[in-house]
Amino acid sequence: xxxxxxxxxxxxxKPASGGVWAAAWRxxxxxxxxxxxxxxxxxxxxxxxxxxxxxxASGWQKEVGVxxxxxxLLGPQPPEDTGTIVAPKGPNVDLSDIDPLAPRYAEWxxxxxAFKTDEIVKADTLPLGGDRLGRDVLAKVVKGAEVSIFxxxxxxxxxxxxGTMLGAFSGFFGxxxxxxxxxxxxxxxxxxxxxxxxxxxxxFPRGVGAxxxxxxxxxxxxxxxxxxxxFMKHRVREYVRSAEAIGxxxxxxxxxxxxxxxxxxxxxxxxxxVVSFIKSEVILSYLGLGVSVDQVSWGTMLAEAQNEMIxxxxxxxxxxxxxxxxxxTAFALFTDALRDALDPKLRGLE
Amino acid sequence: xxxxxxxxxxxxxxxxxxxxxxxxxxxxxxxxDPALILGGLNxxxxxxxxxxxxxxxxxxxxEQLWIFVKQIVTFDWGKSWATNESxxxxxxxxxxxxxxxxxxxxxxxxxxxxxxxxxxxTVRGSLTDRTVMVxxxxxxxxxxxxxxxxAQYIFAFRLGWFPVQGWTGNHWxxxxxxxxxxxxxxxxxxxxxxxxxxxSFFLDEIGHDYVRTARAKGMTEGTVLLKHVLRNxxxxxxxxxxxxxxxxxxxxxxIEVFFSIPGLGRExxxxxxxxxxxxxxxxxxxxAALTMSFNxxxxxxxKLVDPRVVLK
Numbered sequence: 001x002x003x004x005x006x007x008x009x010x011x012x013x014k015p016a017s018g019g020v021w022a023a024a025w026r027x028x029x030x031x032x033x034x035x036x037x038x039x040x041x042x043x044x045x046x047x048x049x050x051x052x053x054x055x056x057a058s059g060w061q062k063e064v065g066v067x068x069x070x071x072x073l074l075g076p077q078p079p080e081d082t083g084t085i086v087a088p089k090g091p092n093v094d095l096s097d098i099d100p101l102a103p104r105y106a107e108w109x110x111x112x113x114a115f116k117t118d119e120i121v122k123a124d125t126l127p128l129g130g131d132r133l134g135r136d137v138l139a140k141v142v143k144g145a146e147v148s149i150f151x152x153x154x155x156x157x158x159x160x161x162x163g164t165m166l167g168a169f170s171g172f173f174g175x176x177x178x179x180x181x182x183x184x185x186x187x188x189x190x191x192x193x194x195x196x197x198x199x200x201x202x203x204f205p206r207g208v209g210a211x212x213x214x215x216x217x218x219x220x221x222x223x224x225x226x227x228x229x230x231f232m233k234h235r236v237r238e239y240v241r242s243a244e245a246i247g248x249x250x251x252x253x254x255x256x257x258x259x260x261x262x263x264x265x266x267x268x269x270x271x272x273x274v275v276s277f278i279k280s281e282v283i284l285s286y287l288g289l290g291v292s293v294d295q296v297s298w299g300t301m302l303a304e305a306q307n308e309m310i311x312x313x314x315x316x317x318x319x320x321x322x323x324x325x326x327x328x329t330a331f332a333l334f335t336d337a338l339r340d341a342l343d344p345k346l347r348g349l350e
Numbered sequence: 351x352x353x354x355x356x357x358x359x360x361x362x363x364x365x366x367x368x369x370x371x372x373x374x375x376x377x378x379x380x381x382x383d384p385a386l387i388l389g390g391l392n393x394x395x396x397x398x399x400x401x402x403x404x405x406x407x408x409x410x411x412x413e414q415l416w417i418f419v420k421q422i423v424t425f426d427w428g429k430s431w432a433t434n435e436s437x438x439x440x441x442x443x444x445x446x447x448x449x450x451x452x453x454x455x456x457x458x459x460x461x462x463x464x465x466x467x468x469x470x471x472t473v474r475g476s477l478t479d480r481t482v483m484v485x486x487x488x489x490x491x492x493x494x495x496x497x498x499x500x501a502q503y504i505f506a507f508r509l510g511w512f513p514v515q516g517w518t519g520n521h522w523x524x525x526x527x528x529x530x531x532x533x534x535x536x537x538x539x540x541x542x543x544x545x546x547x548x549x550s551f552f553l554d555e556i557g558h559d560y561v562r563t564a565r566a567k568g569m570t571e572g573t574v575l576l577k578h579v580l581r582n583x584x585x586x587x588x589x590x591x592x593x594x595x596x597x598x599x600x601x602x603x604x605i606e607v608f609f610s611i612p613g614l615g616r617e618x619x620x621x622x623x624x625x626x627x628x629x630x631x632x633x634x635x636x637x638a639a640l641t642m643s644f645n646x647x648x649x650x651x652x653k654l655v656d657p658r659v660v661l662k
Contacts, residue, residue, distance in 0.1 A: 187368030190638040192596045194603060195618065199373065199634055202622045203380040275491075282493045283604060287619060302495045309503045321496045328491035 020342075024264070027341040034337020040330035044149065051146035060139040060296060065123040068313045069130030076124035129315030131304060140296050141319045147297040148285075149327065151211050152278035158216035159277075160270045163223025164259075170224070171231025172254050181224075188221050197280070201289040211290050215277045223269045230262035264342035271335040275328055282324070298324055358649070362642050369638045373631050374418050378411070387625045388431055418631075427632045432624040437632045440617060447517065448613030450524050451605060452598040455536045459544055460591060462537065467548030468575060474553060486542035494539050498608045501535045515609040532605045544590075551586040555579045584655050592648035596641040600633075 028034055050056045070077055096102040123130075128138040170181035188196065196218045204210040234240060235258070243257050278298075284290035285299025298320050305317035385401040386393075393401075402408050406417055421427055427437035473479050506514040512531035518524055555561065556579055564574045603615025610616075614633070621629040 183364060183368055186365045187372055190365050190369050190642055191372075191634055192600055192637050192641055194600055194615075195634050195637055198618055198622045199376060199630055202625065202627075202630055203376060279493060282495065286495055287604075287607070289622065298493070299495075302493065302499070306495075306499050309499055310507065317496065317499060321492060324493060325488060325491045329488050332487060332491060 020264070024341045028337060031337045031340065033333055034341070037330040037334040037337065040326065041334050044145065044327050044330075047142060048146045048149050051142050052150070057139040057142040057146075060135060060143040062136075063122070063134040064136050065126045065130035065134040067130065067132055067134045068308070068311070069123060069126045069134060070313075071129040071315050072125045072127055074125070128319045129313070131316055132308065137316050137319045140301060140316075141298075141323050144296045144298045144301050144320065145323055145327070147208060147291055147295055148278055148281055148299070148324075151208060151215070151281040151291075151297070152274045155212045155215035155219065155277040155281075156270050156273040158212060159220040159273055160223055160266055162216060163220040163269070164227050164266050166220070167224040167227025168231050168254055168259065171228040172235055172250070172258070174232070174235075178228075181228075185221055185224055188218070193218055197284070198289075201284065206288075206290070206292045208291055208295065211281055211284060214284070215280055219273060219277065219280075223266065223273070226265055226269060227262060230265055231258060234258045234261060268335065268339045268342060271331065271338060275332050275335070278324075278328060355646075355650075358646050362639075362646075365642065366635075366639060369635055370419065370422060371415075373634050374415055377627055377631060378414070383407075384431075384627060387627075422635055427628050430621070430626050430629050432621070432626045432629075437628055440629060441614070441632070441636070444612060444614045444617045445599075446521065447524070447611050448599065448602070448606065448615065450521060451529050451532050451536075451611060451613065452602050454525075454529065454533045455540070455602060456591075456594060456598055458533065458537045459540050459594075460587075463541060463544035463548050464580075464587065466541070467545045468552055468580065470545060471549045471552035471556060472571075472575065474556075483546070486546050489539075489542040490546075494604060497539050498535055498604070501531065501538075502608065506531060515611075517611055528609070528611070532602075532609045532611065536602060536605050547590060548583070548587060551583045552579060554586075555583045558582075581655075585652065588648060588651060588655060592645055595644045595648065596637070599637055599640065 028038075047056070051058075066077070068077070122134060126136050126138065128136075128141070131137060131140065166181050166184075170178045170185075191199075197214055200214040200217060201210075204214060231254075240253055240257055243253050248257065281290055281297065282299040282302065285297045286303045288303075290299055291297045301316055301320045305320065308314070308316055384405060385398045385407060388401050388405075406414055409417075425438060429436050430440060470479055470482050502514060506512045513528060516528050518528070560582075561574060561578060564578050565571075600615045600618055602613070603619060605611070606613040606616040607619060617629070618633055620626070621633070
């Protein structure tokens with residue numbers, strides 16, 4: 001009894017047990033694939049941060065190479081016979097006695113000296129090749145990763161917040177509130193998701209924020225359903241009833257007692273949605289419903305790559321695909337590992 | 351059964367009402383002014399005013415809602431703002447093209463995924479199983495766009511096995527000439543996640559006691575898997591099919607866009623780009639109604655597959 005009344009005195013002697021998160025971290029550490037994937041995802045996030053702070057790939061719009069410059073490994077393009085007339089060699093014919101502009105040439109040359117012109121040497125090859133305008137594909141794919149991954153993460157966070165809040169209210173209160181929210185859920189799931197996305201895309205302007213809003217507003221339903229079920233289950237558990245008995249408010253019971261116990265569900269859903277939202281962003285941007293035209297994302301790059309393919313310039317497609325496959329695969333495997341670590345009961349079912 | 355059906359249909363009404371309200375207020379308060387879209391860039395204020403009058407945009411909101419509901423109930427959506435084609439006609443002429451592509455996709459996908467998944471599930475934990483799992487994980491990570499671009503480039507442009515794209519008025523020519531490439535691409539892409547999912551269904555069933563009992567009785571592995579496990583796994587599989595079923599209407603919009611198939615999905619995308627509200631609204635509401643009907647249909651199917659299911 002004394003121990004209950006003075007918990008601080010007891011815990012000072014015993015090493016505190018780590019709790020659910022420490023246990024999950026211990027399990028996650030034993031999963032080698034999961035840890036490797038976490039490192040890959042971490043590296044990508046660092047890349048995104050560097051791109052966002054303009055430390056890398058800030059000059060993705062600069063035309064640094066010749067149009068459609070091939071990757072360095074392949075070597076420069078063979079010069080094409082463009083059919084133009086060869087320029088005559090030798091000194092120009094002296095026309096100065098009849099040229100009416102001749103007296104002013106010296107003056108113009110003087111004035112031209114006031115301005116500095118940079119001679120830009122366009123590279124024949126670029127690390128991962130160049131696009132139609134000679135922009136560096138490597139810089140573009142890094143910048144595109146920033147936009148695509150940011151959209152995926154932000155939309156997943158917003159969708160999880162919406163789903164968790166509504167699910168918490170619906171599951172905890174039930175009754176009228178629950179019925180109302182269930183009705184909203186039914187309405188949103190009755191409309192085929194792609195139609196809902198299109199309907200939102202029709203009324204929102206183009207841009208990163210709009211894509212995040214579209215994906216989050218159409219993608220929260222699955223999370224809502226799971227969180228609601230968890231809250232309904234936990235609401236009647238003993239620890240919540242005890243909290244109620246000692247006078248914990250509804251708010252405190254919902255968010256201080258129940259939420260930490262179901263947050264692993266939300267976390268797994270969050271990372272599952274990141275992957276699907278990145279894929280959706282790619283498709284939306286490809287269709288021209290995503291990011292605005294002065295931005296680059298994996299989707300807009302794929303749209304360009306489609307036309308380049310026919311001309312035999314495959315490197316942009318390859319670069320985007322490779323980046324996307326590595327990130328999405330790593331993220332998906334990391335999510336699996338995370339789920340196994342947070343919910344050991346599920347291990348091996350998938 | 352009849353009582354169940356009536357009750358389910360009755361329950362659809364509030365949901366449908368919600369869909370109507372959502373669509374109405376979404377376009378009413380967040381969409382741009384229809385009169386400005388219709389009038390174009392050079393419309394005079396008088397033109398805009400007269401369009402407003404014509405569409406009833408000057409009336410109170412509840413009256414506009416009433417017009418909207420009347421349109422839904424009488425199936426009279428007027429005409430597309432962009433092409434002046436009646437929306438009903440648009441729906442009727444685009445649906446066959448969509449179904450020509452999506453129905454073969456759905457049938458092939460499910461009928462291929464079941465045997466593959468069952469095969470992978472029986473060798474669970476082996477090298478084959480893990481290889482298939484890794485391959486499907488990677489395959490799922492590649493955007494659908496990449497598959498379509500590559501398939502179109504290799505099989506149609508380079509090898510010339512299929513036409514790159516095209517469509518005719520003849521259903522048979524469409525199905526035999528123009529549909530195969532889109533269908534193959536779509537099936538190849540959706541097969542990987544499908545196999546993963548069905549594998550987990552089968553694994554779930556294989557772990558049950560009745561499987562051990564059947565094996566202990568001396569039944570052959572084939573009988574156990576095909577008669578016992580398959581039958582029981584049909585419930586989650588059917589649920590999954592019911593999730594896919596509404597997709598036959600607009601689910602393959604990307605395929606339609608890529609292969610220039612004049613179907614519902616491509617029409618929808620055109621409507622988004624043109625700001626063609628009547629088409630979008632009509633599609634949203636009728637497709638929602640159709641989706642709900644599909645779900646009811648599948649619930650009734652459960653009963654046929656599994657006599658233990660009680661509809662109530």
